[in-house]
Amino acid sequence: MFASASPSAAILARPPPLCYTRRMTNVPDFQSKPPNLKSKVADRLPAAYRQALAVVADEAQRRSIGVYLVGGFVRDLLLDRPNLDIDIAVEGDAIAFATAVAAHLDAATAPPTNSKLKTQNSKLLHPQFGTATVQQDDPPVQLDFASTRQESYAQPAALPTVSLVADIATDLRRRDFTINALAIRLTDYTLVDPYGGLADLNAGLIRVLHPASFVDDPTRIFRAVRYEQRLGFAIEPATLSLLHDAVVSGLIDRLSPDRLRHELEKIWREARAPAMFARLAELGILAVVDPALRWDEQLRHQCEAAAVAEPLTTRPLLHLPLLTYRLSDVEQQRVSERLNLDAATRALIKQMRQLREHLPDLLHAARRSDIYNLLHPYPDLVLLATTYALAPYGTGSVPANATALDKINLYRRELAGIKPELDGDYLTALGLPPSKAYRQMLDELGRAKLDGEVPTRAAEEALLQRLVAQAKGELAWMAATLVKHSTASPPSTTSSTPITMRMLAST
Template sequence: MKVITTHNNPDFDGFASCVGMKKLHPDFEIVISGVPMQNLKEYLRLYEDEFPYLTSDQIAKVEEGIEELIIVDTPGLERIGDEIKKKLRPDAKITIIDHHPDIRGSDSSENSTSTLGYGITKIFRQTGAAASIVTKMLREHGVKPNRIEATLLGIAIYEDTGNLLFSSTTLDDIDAVRYLFECGLEVEIVAEYVKFDLTIDQKLLLQNLLQNTQTYTIDNHIITITHAETEKFVGGLSAVVAKYWYAQEPETLIAVVRMGKKVFIVGRTKSPDVDIRGLMSEFGGGGHRQAASATLSMVAVEEVIHKVLNTLPKYISSGLKAKDIMSSPVRTALASETIEEVNKTMEITGHNGIPIVEGNKLVGIVTKKTIEKAINHGLGKRPVKSVMTSKLITAKTDTPVSTLKKLMIEHDVGRIPILDENNILVGIVTRSDIIRASQKQPVQTPQESEVSFNFKNVTDIIYERLDKRIVNLLRLIGIYGHELKMPVYVVGGFVRDLLLNIPNYDIDIVVEGNGIEFAKYVGKQLDAIVVPYEKFYTATLVFKDGFKIDIATARTEYYEKPGELPQVDVSTIKKDLYRRDFTINAMAIKLNPNEFGVLYDFFNCQRDLQEGIIRILHNLSFIEDPTRMIRAVRFETRYNFRIEEHTLDILKKNLEGKYLERVSGSRIRQEIEKILEEREPMKAIRRLAELGILKHIFPKTYYTPTMDEKLERVFKFLPSVKERYQNISDFYAISTVLLEFYDKETLDDMRNRYGYPKKFIESLKFTENMMMPLKSMIETRLNFSDIYKVIGKGNPYIFIHLSAYLEEDDQEYLITYIDAILNTKLEKVSGKYVIERFSLKSGPVINEILERLYAMKLDNPKLDEIQTVEKIAEQFLKNLEQAEISENQKT
């Protein structure tokens, strides 16, 4: 192993220096010990994919020793991680690079390079930051950092030199910053992460700026102008403006400050359409397009503001607006039109989306894909408003194209209706319009951030959170995909739980290609059994230790009728993910070697995962598979998420449409059984009842506080029953409460729908009829023999049903009864013994004697069976003799 590290709990200087040294030594791994400083920690939340590193905990699990070690920003081994020290081989080559003049010994003079002891080299230079030393080394070796790396190194230098104002700052620091600027250093990002405190004068100035703020709208852009006046000079105006900028987050900020006889103007903007440099040139200043400044003498603040307002429109690019690229007039459909009629309109016009109007008001929009799915489900006669999207993203005619593009990206929509000043629909802009406009005119967009947001590399997370065996397996699967020239992904719940840091070894692999062919190839390589499912283009790999993974062909599914199992067709990974139930389950990680660890997120799934939202991918999701309504509740309660408002509206509408009733009982039962396997099943059951889903599963179940208490008691009792009986079904267990007091006809319907055994229904009715006497017998602690006379040895579901009516101490008494009937046996007396001893014939009489003996032994485990059966038989024979005499007398 070859390692680059820094001191424990690294700051920007230590971490950035590690990154710089890795540019010079690509075969080394960066290792971080402890917790990064807060501002670095915040930075890494956004940029950590750019700078992969290992933690000391990960290093501890590696068997190899460290043969080469580079230490930066600390003068020795004292402050590096203990795990790194443990891994150092005795003959390790160590290089130390540091800049701290206050802690160096006499042997480390400025610009010195010395060898101290065997294999240890120290490079010390007197600079304000270790990153300056590393930057100089990069420059000397002709290694140019990219824009993000240059900015990281710049943050480190600015932070450790106090924005180049500390006394420890040297020319090397200034030269390093200059070089980093040449490499693309972004000073705005530096200002965001370099923490600094304002002086008292600066704080007073900031307070005045905050109090003297006005906003203006110029050519559809919001302009914030603030001003302040002071008779003395206050240094660091740019720092004060930066504080204002990040605190208030205006789109465009112009600060006008008079200090004595001079007036300073500082401008910043986020908009690509506003040219701050051009504005400042009017005042004799300069800078960058989005950040610039100017200085004037002997002029009033009000005069400067007046000139800014009059001059600024010249430097706001009109660019292309919605009215320049929109399609007009707009083909619309009435909300009352049927889905079939709208489909015909789309076929004639070739439109893939049509706005829906009602009473001259825009009320929604519908896409071709939604229309086709609805027709496949036999919904063609329904009004189009039943499937339209009513939550609209609209824009005005003068909205810039750049804004339209951002709206499409942020809300994942393919078309935006355009309204005039009276909110009348006058046009529509599609993705195609945006693309064509972008080709004619370069529009600055958050393209890079979009890619990094949706497609980021999560290799570090994979190594950090998964067992080594799983990582190796994923690597091998990716290699086999490369060998067969097939893109391979791990998808679904595995990805979701990986990002949530929840263990999940249910691995689903999707292949863009022939999934069964791929499974056979992998099975051959890894000596695993392949179980193919030709109809669904899927296969299961079973390894010798029983471990399984599922492999599927990337596919799209369509449902010929609501609630039925889907028909399958080969597709791409994007369409494969789009067919899934919720956004949190619609992500994939690519496994092929050249893109190993790249997270594919087409639908802003990460955002929903971070915000804790359950969201469907399209409006017909619950119609295609109504069991998703139950699944939504399962995921919502499992992760403590919430069902998104629009998704909840669609769920309720489809529930009212009785789509859940169209699903087979076995599929609904499977979903309920999955809920019952969750850590808090009661939470999910309550939510099912709250949303009305439970009523559609059990039509004559009325969920009340009393029923809730009964189910709580059942769940408390279940573990004890499962310790004593095998194969207890939680579904049957809760059904003892949910199906209480059903009439015979409805119970028969439930039995046919959900597959209850006939004996279960019989025991349910028996317990229901005997519940009050049994409850009283338990509560008054009657002898086990008395209870046995009523329910005998019973069955576990009778006991579970009874437990719903019992408090905790009464449940304990019931458990002791169950233990008694399970452990009590007649050891000396049998049917044969009774027949031979008392010269009786085989028949009900023998069983009655044995049952009476068994009941007595339940109360007294030490009972003498021989003596007791003598008394029972004697009394029984005597009664039998008297009965015969009485019968003879009658004769």
């Protein structure tokens, strides 16, 4: 019933061109004959990749089999977008073909490039299906090979069953959207487009290849939004209707936590992640993940600010904490379970909630040292995410949040890096044996440094000398008092250490 990815399944009917209301202005017009793709590929790829693909093409001619560039590289090539993720479909044994390519790459270069063949059985998804990756070290090249195949689904949202097929058209038929169902035959660099992907690229449309696409694989719901917002396209009307039906029918609930999180993680890494979240919310998808997940203009403002200011490595770490910041403890735990979040992410969300609960204490912190003591226990990522969560937005901004934000920024910008020049070695040099008093004195030194009371090394020395003299004086008085009250008792023979030093060491 659900093995709908067969070649006989009907392609979605195409609406008339007047329905194409959103089109990227920078998409080339491919209504006419496509440009020479060999020269287009050559212009896009580094020399090492061009040489490697020439080896692939020669091997395909020797074996008289079809070998094709497929996937996102072809789509982005036609859109003039950068992409070096090279996937190659082989009408035959991909592992044997990749093995030959690796050997020819070594023979064709001087000195040898140390090409390596990495094979795996795709055990997570398709144990019976082999793929191969050829990696060249110097210059760096990576080519991923897979035999042409088809997929069938035993039930909605199940992982697919894969079987080998002989032709590229059937392999492209299993793809998620028509714009990803394009291939370039490497022997002559002609475009293979059996499902109208080129027309949809030109029109700026995201279209599934068959009506059961979202039923077979509900992760395509998230991918549709991701491609739509990344490329500035629109989800084609019939596809949008199918997507809506899949959402309201509960198909997302059938996804495992790991598969669901994996799709969201892809969105978090996107430059236009805020727009993607907004679209997920608009289509009711975010609420299906968890009813507590809400999107509003304030959250959009926070995520967009982070996307502009933070590097690509940091942005993905901020989106989910911001999305869950206003949730209750119970709601945060429920989201964490639904997405099977790792311990580090759960800790980040929990620490942000704890800091939120301690904001009143931060507001009342008058001294710089008080601010330091309140914020020092939190990792910088927690503080960074909280600065975006507290960022003022619109007329409804809370003044208290602005005050807390100023203090967090002060800590991150200045206080976190303030350290005294002196440490325990200086106390030892003053003749003070190691004891608990060290920590107390150094804490007092740190407080004084933060509050500007000891701006120089000389001032630090004076403070520690005063504290040590005070401690020694107090201990001498304690020792004298103890001696006075113990004159009637025999002297202790348990230790030859002077009593003052024993007391000092135990303080």
